[in-house]
Amino acid sequence: MLVLALDTATPYLVLGLPHAERAVHLGRRHAEALWAELEDFLARHQVSKHHLEGIALGRGPGSYTGLRVGIAAGLGLGRGLEIPVVGVDTLAGVALRYQGEVSVAHTARNGLGYAAHYRVTGSSAQELRAPQRIRLAEWRPLGRLSLDEPPSGRALARLGQQALRREQTGVEGLYL
Numbered sequence: 530m531l532v533l534a535l536d537t538a539t540p541y542l543v544l545g546l547p548h549a550e551r552a553v554h555l556g557r558r559h560a561e562a563l564w565a566e567l568e569d570f571l572a573r574h575q576v577s578k579h580h581l582e583g584i585a586l587g588r589g590p591g592s593y594t595g596l597r598v599g600i601a602a603g604l605g606l607g608r609g610l611e612i613p614v615v616g617v618d619t620l621a622g623v624a625l626r627y628q629g630e631v632s633v634a635h636t637a638r639n640g641l642g643y644a645a646h647y648r649v650t651g652s653s654a655q656e657l658r659a660p661q662r663i664r665l666a667e668w669r670p671l672g673r674l675s676l677d678e679p680p681s682g683r684a685l686a687r688l689g690q691q692a693l694r695r696e697q698t699g700v701e702g703l704y705l
Contacts, residue, residue, distance in 0.1 A: 530547075533578075534587070534683075534685035538599065539595070539619065543681075546682070547687060550686075581612055584615070585686055585692070586616050587622065588702050590635075615699065621647060622685040626681050629649060630648055630673065631674075634670070635676075642663055642664075652687055
């Protein structure tokens with residue numbers, strides 16, 4: 530199943546396919562660069578958008594505007610191509626870069642952040658502590674720590690494949 534992953538919850542634009550990924554640091558310029566980056570990414574990997582069978586959208590937690598840009602773009606693309614769209618956990622996409630217990634956090638404003646804790650085995654991330662909004666100075670991570678790292682585009686695509694095989698569809702941003 531050829532699933533495109535798209536995540537704009539962090540300062541990175543993350544694109545992924547089961548066999549390829551790209552993360553581009555854009556800060557707050559996702560809306561300006563998303564379509565050109567997406568077209569270039571698909572062309573580099575010789576994938577026609579018409580061969581896509583689904584879209585996995587990073588649902589956050591993350592920047593309100595960033596999430597809305599990615600979700601709106603993905604829903605529009607999915608509707609135009611008449612393929613299913615599913616939301617996937619941005620922080621789990623980061624955790625899947627590792628094995629074992631992983632704490633993932635992304636910095637927000639005013640000393641706050643978003644964090645979660647996972648147990649990663651193979652290509653599966655079991656959520657041990659759900660994503661939450663935290664004061665970073667007070668947070669105590671467990672296991673390996675990943676701070677402000679973009680999610681893996683390949684992992685997000687795999688999470689999307691798994692969800693679509695379970696016939697899950699739809700996406701709702703995780704605004705904490």
